[in-house]
Amino acid sequence: MRSFYKNVLAVALSLTTTFAFSQAHNVSSGYQKPTDPQVVENLEQWQDLKFGLFMHWGTYSQWGIVESWSLCPEDEGWTQRKLEHGATYYDYVKNYESLQQSFNPTDFNPEKWANAAKAAGMKYVVFTTKHHDGFAMFDTKESDYKITSSKSPFSTNPKADVTKAIFNSFRQDGFKIGAYFSKPDWHTEYYWWPYFPPKDRNVNYDPEKYPERWGKYKQFTFNQINELTSNYGKVDILWLDGGWVRPFKTIDQSVEWQRTIKVEQDIDMDRIGTMARKNQPGIIVVDRTVPGNWENYVTPEQAIPEHPLDIPWESCITMGDSFSYIPNDAYKPTKKIVETLVKIIARGGNYLLNIAPGPNGDFDQAAYDRLQEMSKWIDVNGTAVYSTRAAAPYHDGSFYYTQSKDGKVLNVFHLSDGEVYAAPEQFDFIVPDNFSPKELRFLGYKGKVKWSKKGNRVTVQKPKLAVDYAATIQLISK
Template sequence: MPARQKTKVIVLSSFLITAKLLSQAHNVSEGYQKPVDPVVAKNVEEWQDLKFGLFMHWGTYSQWGIVESWSLCPEDESWTQRKPEHGKSYYEYVKNYENLQTSFNPVRFNPQKWADATKKAGMKYVVFTTKHHDGFAMFDTKQSDYKITSAKTPFSKNPKADITKEIFSTFRKEGFKIGAYFSKPDWHSDDYWWSYFPPKDRNVNYDPKKYPEKWKSFKDFTFNQLNEITSGYGKIDILWLDGGWVRPFNTIDPKVEWQRTIKVEQDIDMDKIGAMARKNQPGIIMVDRTVPGKWENYITPEQAVPEQPLSVPWESCITMGDSFSYVPNDNYKSTQKIIETLVKIISRGGNYLMNIAPGPDGDYDAVVYERLKEISGWMEKNQSAVFATRSVAPYHEGEFYYTRSKDGNTLNIFHLDTQSEYRAPSELTFAIPEQFTPTSLKILGISSQVQWKKNGNTIKVQLPQDRTALKYAAVIQVRQ
């Protein structure tokens, strides 16, 4: 294992995580290593400017409207339970699940529609699930026939059959940075879940040390698929590797419950994979989730927002609905909740990767476009306080949240009301850093001048009588 910096342990309990999704939450690695490659370091710094990204979980599972992949895993989790109508036995269920390939035909797939809507909402990068744990490839892999472009799949006859290619090229054309999600474990592969043994849990179902050739075959399969993605799909900025239980045994953190389930060595040879990815894509950001070391260039709390700023690059991946995968009539978060989450994340120095799940027909729910349109209206007025900013003390006081420009000359103060629908008050009073000397102040979205007064390190602002333009959050921008 690469040497690790002895940094303060960041424990999962320091995060606000909804009880419903606690079982899916990932821990944050305790040792972060800053990239030594100057190009990678520069790219991570620029990635931190982006602030708002799009995550998309999509696969054959969307046809059943169930959680992505996890129902295949024989772990007793409330969020992975199988529906009896999909199979009376486990093996019948797996057969029916994998047979979804023969009916997957998302004929309304139009990535340009997604790119247009999310770009207006301020999203700057996209991370797409090229392959989830179930092993179904949403790209034209040559390593398996369990893929979107297989003749078994009806959509293979569509001109846009290589979904990953279409998404990456469309979003790249619109100026997005491109991220490829890829699952290291593959529950369809006979070299990971060997049919000689029944699967027991999420982990490999044999001991790789006892069957080294079997494990080597799986490593080669994984390497070859990642080589395909990083060499055949244009410029890729982020390789986002999920399935942190596929890791060197000596990196297991026994304090983390799910890592205690790993009983065997699952070293996938990240040095070989990382070197190949950087050869194919110089400067690519590598995100080997939850595995500390040189291949985890930023950390990824899931369905969670840190209570305090973190000293390392980080991104919260949080769903717009309740689920990462498509669920009929999902409970989508309000626009106010989404903006509040964005403000909290950027005030603590992170990025917000918001997941939107396409349905089996190949499109988002109508309510998604409504949310994106509302976010767009807010972002048009307030984007200068969001992008290319960094955290700054006091970070968060009461209902006020702070960011700063990278040159330190602009202070942005967001005012929220997390208890009810936002209504801007007639007066706002907030603290500023003692060393900050303001010379001008404006409220974003309001063209008229506002009255303000500084007393010590406190500013009092009188808001205009007409405050209807201040929806979801008010943003005060102060320059020195």
């Protein structure tokens, strides 16, 4: 995951073509629908949830920098290093890895996060158990580069295994649990072998030339994922990042970043996925950008598809400008967050909203403020959000549509330009030709609403009601 995305444009997607995303992420083609009944059921439940919390958190929060990417020796905007943290690359890496010795987030309180997220209408959580830098936010036995190591001052805290504490707290509040895990690990000698300097984000040796070393990396990765899916209670989603670790035959040469992959990096996802399913029957596996059996849903990043997709998908988008914590981040206004949710669910997707905890172990107050404001809107409009699916005409002017899964309820959201929501004197919109409403509700308004239908157009008079962020009209069919 990369940070500091600004002015990101929505990118159109299709099911037959692979499109590049800003900052070089893409959605792979050739989606394969799962056949395991438990996975199918879990995926259906996940699609009902619509709104989730993403959290990128690690030692990098102490410097207020992009997560992991400054370790990558590529000349890209998101990989740039600050000289104050090391005059040479190797000085920088040494100082970065020494952050383990000062990482002490004593304000860590996952119950506070879970309560705020639940109030805001979030239904699942995905937490970064390990990012590309290799620092484990869980008690792995495969490495000492972890928050529970005696090298980390937080290791004496009763909640030192922050992954376990987060999963337990959110699970108690009814959330589905997702474990983000990076397939590449830039700390272990089995991926970036110290014999060679790292060249880019990829493995720095040829796995086919050194199969024994690559075999150790495959086992290292297998063991860590086995730990996460064995020792941390019910886990519903295994969210795998770092799509350059993939079979060479799956590379899409039309995607720029995939063309940088020069060697075979097959990590044996069949073995990993089978183990994860044995440990956690029905677990959703998200092997990002790698088409096949283990990409159970696709994940556009910092972008919203322009058109509905008829496969499971999720947009991961930051509340601020960055996936990782930066001081004084520019948090999106609540109106923008609501509008993003509406646009995503109208096109059939889920919204995974990222909030980055700081080095003290807490969110900025601005993030809590957004969640609290969001809770007021979701309390009124939630019935039009959850357990819905995309509905034609999906999007028409300022109106966006969802429907209940049985097709009997049509939800019509109205958005407006500007910093403050402005409702028209009357709402005039189309409905599907075969949809005959017998009842109409204006969510949040308890009185009778004046409305009429002529052909496939419905006209609704604005009730005397103050609306925050977006209005929702609910039509019930005959």
